[in-house]
Amino acid sequence: MREPPSSGLQLDRLLELLAGSAGEGCSQVELARSLEMSRAELSGVLARFQAEGWPLEVGSDRRVRLTAAADMPVAFRVRPHLSTDRLGRRFHHALRVDSTNDAARRLAEAGATEGTVVVAEEQTAGRGRLGRTWLSRKGKDILLSLVLRPHVDPAQAPGLNLVVGLAASQAIGEVAGIPTDLKWPNDVLTSAGKCCGVLTEMNADPGKIRFVIVGVGINVNGTALPKPIAGRASTLEQAAGSPIPRPRLVAALLNRLEALYLVFLDQGLRPLLERWVASSSSVRGRPILVSNPGRSLRGTTAGLSEQGALRVRREDGRLEEVLAGDVVQW
Ligand code: BTN
Numbered sequence: 001m002r003e004p005p006s007s008g009l010q011l012d013r014l015l016e017l018l019a020g021s022a023g024e025g026c027s028q029v030e031l032a033r034s035l036e037m038s039r040a041e042l043s044g045v046l047a048r049f050q051a052e053g054w055p056l057e058v059g060s061d062r063r064v065r066l067t068a069a070a071d072m073p074v075a076f077r078v079r080p081h082l083s084t085d086r087l088g089r090r091f092h093h094a095l096r097v098d099s100t101n102d103a104a105r106r107l108a109e110a111g112a113t114e115g116t117v118v119v120a121e122e123q124t125a126g127r128g129r130l131g132r133t134w135l136s137r138k139g140k141d142i143l144l145s146l147v148l149r150p151h152v153d154p155a156q157a158p159g160l161n162l163v164v165g166l167a168a169s170q171a172i173g174e175v176a177g178i179p180t181d182l183k184w185p186n187d188v189l190t191s192a193g194k195c196c197g198v199l200t201e202m203n204a205d206p207g208k209i210r211f212v213i214v215g216v217g218i219n220v221n222g223t224a225l226p227k228p229i230a231g232r233a234s235t236l237e238q239a240a241g242s243p244i245p246r247p248r249l250v251a252a253l254l255n256r257l258e259a260l261y262l263v264f265l266d267q268g269l270r271p272l273l274e275r276w277v278a279s280s281s282s283v284r285g286r287p288i289l290v291s292n293p294g295r296s297l298r299g300t301t302a303g304l305s306e307q308g309a310l311r312v313r314r315e316d317g318r319l320e321e322v323l324a325g326d327v328v329q330w
Helices: 009-020 028-034 039-052 075-081 100-109 158-176 236-240 246-267 270-278
Strands: 056-058 064-066 091-097 117-123 142-148 181-183 187-190 193-205 208-218 284-292 295-304 310-314 319-322 326-329
Touching: 009 028, 009 039, 009 064, 009 075, 028 039, 039 056, 075 091, 075 246, 091 100, 100 117, 100 142, 100 193, 100 208, 142 246, 158 181, 158 187, 158 193, 158 208, 158 236, 158 246, 158 270, 187 236, 208 246, 246 270, 270 295, 284 310, 295 319
Parallel strands: 091 117
Antiparallel strands: 056 064, 117 142, 142 208, 181 187, 187 193, 193 208, 284 295, 284 326, 295 310, 310 319
16 A cells, blocks of 8 residues: 655654744754754655655755745644544645545555545546546645544445535635535535535445545635636635635534534434535525436425435426435536
């Protein structure tokens, strides 16, 4: 199993020391001492991290400084805002991965504990629901995946989709201060379009979940989106009118998700459904078209089932429950 290249305590500690030194930077003697390595080893480590793209600079005074990255959701910037017991206590940040869901899955297969988080600045193979590609902008978005090991029946796992979408909408409301709307099953929308998507992938044996990877993509800063999604998608900055601090948003997402996840584990989806429905303008009385491979369904939304399926009143009056699918018109 290959971990994200820049994960690990060494990088976390180095970034923490440099961030703590403000513009002054740190002398290489201090750094080598704090990181318990020789000067030669430190030079190698610095060169490796610089080659990976970390914004480190060695000045003419030989001091090492962090030149940017105030907004990077690295562990030491997220932790001060984190109030969780489980989620995000193990935290990997990478500049670039294929997909954070794949990186998290590799970690889970190697035994990573529940709550392990992978965050990246860039994905080379980001995935969306229903086999789609997820496009993102380097250093501007939140690309986060989480390892969960819920002790629930695999049949209950789809409920997690709703739980994560609800947590994301709460976190966005808290940090960006903007109204959001949930679109079944788990898209978060601003008035300008979709700002967040969730991809939940389960790995189970018969009757038992081994792990679930929860992937969350949020379009956060900047106002320009890649062509294929511009017009349909939105960023939080567009809606809020100013940039949003990504470390705080990552922490809020984990805080909100842990609170809802504990309710889900303890009492199931039922107590959360009402909150979900209250956060969605389209889950009742909205004419929709649901597209599934080989079949599409036209009707009007009629709330959620206890398992979180979307109830649709068909044009012939019959009620159907949609467990998966793409709501293409609403
Ligand atoms: C959707 O289609 O709406 C779901 C999008 C999920 C995207 C996120 S970004 C972080 C994680 N890694 C991925 O490859 N996908 C998810």
